Amino acid sequence: MDQSSVLVERFEENRAQLRAVAFRMLGSLSEADDAVQESWLRLNRSDRTEVENLGGWLKTVVARVCLDMLRARKSRREDSLDSRTSEVKAGGADPEEEALLADSVGTALLVVLETLAPAERVAFVLHDMFDVPFEEIGMVIGRSPMAARQLASRARRRVKGAEEPPEADLTLQRNIVAAFMAASRAGDFEGLLAVLDPDVVVRADRLAVSFGAAPEVRGAAEVAGTFLGRAQAARPALVDGVAGLAWVVDGRPRVVFELTFVNGRIATIDLLADNEVHQAMDLVVE
Template sequence: MSTFEDHRSLLTSVAYRILGSVADAEDVVQEAWLRWSGVDQATVDDPKAYLIRVTSRLAIDRLRWAKSRREAYVGPWLPEPISTEPDTAEHAELAESVELALLVVLETLSPLERAVFVLREAFDLPFAEIAEIIGRAEPATRQLARRAREHVQEKRPRFDVDRDERRRMTQRFMNASANGDLDGLIELLSGEVTMVSDGGGKARAALRIITGADNVSRWLLSINTPANIARFMASIGMAEAAGLSFEMAEVNDGPAIVASADGKVITVISLVVADGKIETIYLLANPEKIAHLRAAG
């Protein structure tokens, strides 16, 4: 295996955490490979450090460009989900610290703050090395890291420590939604629950964040009707909702609900659970963001 291939998974992990986009991360890694192919590799003392440096710089540049595009995005923008099932080898190194809720918070950082946070907190790179990557003095880099860490600690949602409890809550949420059980759904939700749904103008989704248990539950159940499901399927180019199914899966290192029809993933729902209640619902329906996921079964 070539030196680059030895580190491809790591580089994808770096790029994905900085960008929050599978497609953009893959593009950045491909560009890093082109850069690597064009250098005299015998002169590179530490290929791993060199490749991380190149990939990080490319990802920062890509993020700056992406942020300008996201200003015109239709509705809320959410990071692309990734499968972290145990048998998904290509994403094995992505499994830790890629919780969707964390990636959402990272979206509020500047590109440099995000890169510094990722490289320090997720990969434990020395500040001197990070400073070289971002082109800043080490004291300034430490300041960026401190500011980013404080922001993330302030904004990051709280989680139940017990992952099994989160899985049980996700299962109950899926059952209540699928059965149209309004009372059962409201019982699971915090009174101040928020729902962020990302359709990107390509699939049915709320164009604004919805708050409150009653509003969220009624919106969720309103789309779970045969007529609305049919309209949703038509919006993403599928004639009908034959074979519609809901399954539990590991997505971004946590339990999630994956809805699919005829083997095609159409929606991914991830929950933030704290104090025995669902505090935040992330609903991803933009077909461009979930096309890479495989339906269960």
């Protein structure tokens, strides 16, 4: 068997997974096939002697192709979700395979994925559905591994939030944040306990730890003690559409306090000081 035939055979061995990856990113069977075909064309144009892991290489290429397609789609603002999901029902050359592919994702999840930004969707699909490391995802989307992790985390929260009843409207979230800030600045321990979930968790990234934050603090009493008399320079902020806080220095966020809420209380506080993570956020300091 010549090298060309071997390459075709090896590509076909990976086709099913590549199509699954592309479908989850694009939500369209025809576009998924286009992305897989483009990966084949790029493979033929590449120096294959440098490709050690063909499956991983192809997955990365397909992901980059899908990212470009998602960005182009967003700029055009065309192709409604209904038109794409209707392809699943219509079937194709292999209706059984297409039905299995669609069932493995589900229309409800496709609806949620449509709300994500292109880089969020790629990061979420690659990591949560195909266990691709953040180091590799970062190379696909042109971000650091930390920023890729943040994008996947944000996407995951949005997916989970769409599956569950929404927690508190924005006005209530802002009121909780305002009460947290007031109690922190005043050294009001009981006031802090009132707005913290009993099992609240505070996590800090490595840069925030270098500023003096503890890597992790658990429990309302411990967290209240951590913030007692603090937050003097913190300002209210919207972090990906959710009420939060930001420590701003010279007009730039130094640390972002990303919050989640459960039953009208703060359940998690993520202290994020990595500037690349900030750039990946939809951040509005108020």
